[in-house]
């Protein structure tokens with residue numbers, strides 16, 4: 307076991323910013339900043355129901371998940387050309403590099419685009435090209451996870467999978483997102499079974515607004531390897547035991563939970579309780595352009611509000627590597643970098 311050196315609380319924010327980390331829950335369409343929405347709208351001749359950037363930003367006052375999704379899908383309507391998808395992902399990956407994100411698994415929602423007549427290939431090739439350039443030019447390792455929209459039908463999800471199969475090598479897994487309540491994971495059991503046969507990694511949003519029963523069915527019916535959000539798990543002690551025992555990672559998104567009124571404020575986040583329960587928790591930004599900050603902002607402000615310390619920081623960064631869909635060798639390399647950063651902070655303390 308690595309002995310965490312003493313690090314003064316005053317230097318904790320800088321440590322949080324500097325430590326290498328993985329981001330495993332970021333919807334790339336949720337990284338579309340208002341400025342880029344307006345630039346792409348102009349480039350593509352799309353008209354928006356807001357006169358300017360400021361009035362669009364003012365509309366980002368959400369009361370629940372659905373109130374956010376309505377505006378998030380409207381924002382994505384400016385994405386038309388392959389280059390638009392590239393520009394969106396590239397902007398995120400530059401910010402990720404600045405936050406010392408060494409690995410990112412990007413969610414994308416193809417049905418949002420194919421329903422508007424955009425080809426699957428346009429979406430995936432644009433995003434994939436940005437991931438390739440990020441590796442070469444930014445040193446950020448980035449991969450793609452295709453998410454099915456759960457408010458749409460099983461049939462639509464199967465059709466989406468069919469469209470994506472010629473591009474199978476350009477994404478590593480599938481997820482499940484969009485409106486949770488009323489759309490339990492088991493609705494997609496057969497689609498996920500097929501994806502499992504195809505060797506894809508499996509994740510699903512569950513227990514964001516929905517009950518612990520949705521987390522159970524994501525595990526037992528979909529057989530997912532990670533739970534996205536999962537913050538409602540604490541309502542069910544048997545579920546917490548199961549998550550701990552199987553070391554199922556939870557990709558928790560503190561800013562998102564506050565903006566979507568899951569918790570009243572950051573201090574009410576249950577991150578510390580989830581960690582104390584021995585769960586493999588990670589911190590993520592979800593939809594940073596809509597929720598007020600990127601990954602390091604989530605780390606720094608959540609730590610300040612909840613009183614987490616350097617031990618928690620190390621655990622969270624380590625968990626992010628453990629939960630990543632990468633090779634053991636890659637994981638070890640990043641853990642080594644993580645230890646080096648912690649040790650460098652200890653030296654400067656004296």
Ligand SMILES: Nc1ncnc2[nH]cnc12
Nearest residue numbers: 333483484485511592593
């Ligand atoms: N937080 C979230 N929950 C469900 N679906 C989403 N799509 C984008 N962000 C989401």
Ligand SMILES: [Zn+2]
Nearest residue numbers: 333483534592
């Ligand atoms: Zn999400």
